[in-house]
Amino acid sequence: MAEVKQFQVTFDCADPERVARFWCEVLGYVVPPPPEGFATWEDFAGSLPPADRGAAFVCQDPTGVGPRLYFQRVPESKVVKNRVHLDVRVGTGLVGAERLATLEAECARLVALGATRVRLLPADDDEESCIVMQDVEGNEFCLD
Numbered sequence: 001m002a003e004v005k006q007f008q009v010t011f012d013c014a015d016p017e018r019v020a021r022f023w024c025e026v027l028g029y030v031v032p033p034p035p036e037g038f039a040t041w042e043d044f045a046g047s048l049p050p051a052d053r054g055a056a057f058v059c060q061d062p063t064g065v066g067p068r069l070y071f072q073r074v075p076e077s078k079v080v081k082n083r084v085h086l087d088v089r090v091g092t093g094l095v096g097a098e099r100l101a102t103l104e105a106e107c108a109r110l111v112a113l114g115a116t117r118v119r120l121l122p123a124d125d126d127e128e129s130c131i132v133m134q135d136v137e138g139n140e141f142c143l144d
Helices: 016-027 041-046 097-114
Strands: 008-013 057-060 070-071 086-088 118-123 130-134 140-144
Touching: 008 016, 008 118, 016 057, 016 070, 097 118, 097 130
Parallel strands: 008 070, 086 140
Antiparallel strands: 057 070, 118 130, 130 140
């Protein structure tokens, strides 16, 4: 059996560049350099047929550790809850009030970037607190 070495996470969306740039800010990811022979991504986009311009965008972990994120334009809008979502792990190892303060601070930063706070899931006997959020196109994710 083949061993998987890498994977990417693909998002269907209406505006790939906007959503990708949001996730760059959330995760500290970067936009990779444009394809060889092009000085900028705008130059590359100009070489494509009009229908293909803005159809996809990519961001990646500058350390090479995290998965590549690929954003592709689709004609339909999001209408139901995600079956898969990202957990943004900002409170790892923290508990109680310290964890909640860290989550709230990151939530405020992300709301300023265009995210929406959905709800706080308070700590219980089994789990610590987390905050359910949505990105700039309504895709759910958790601050964990």
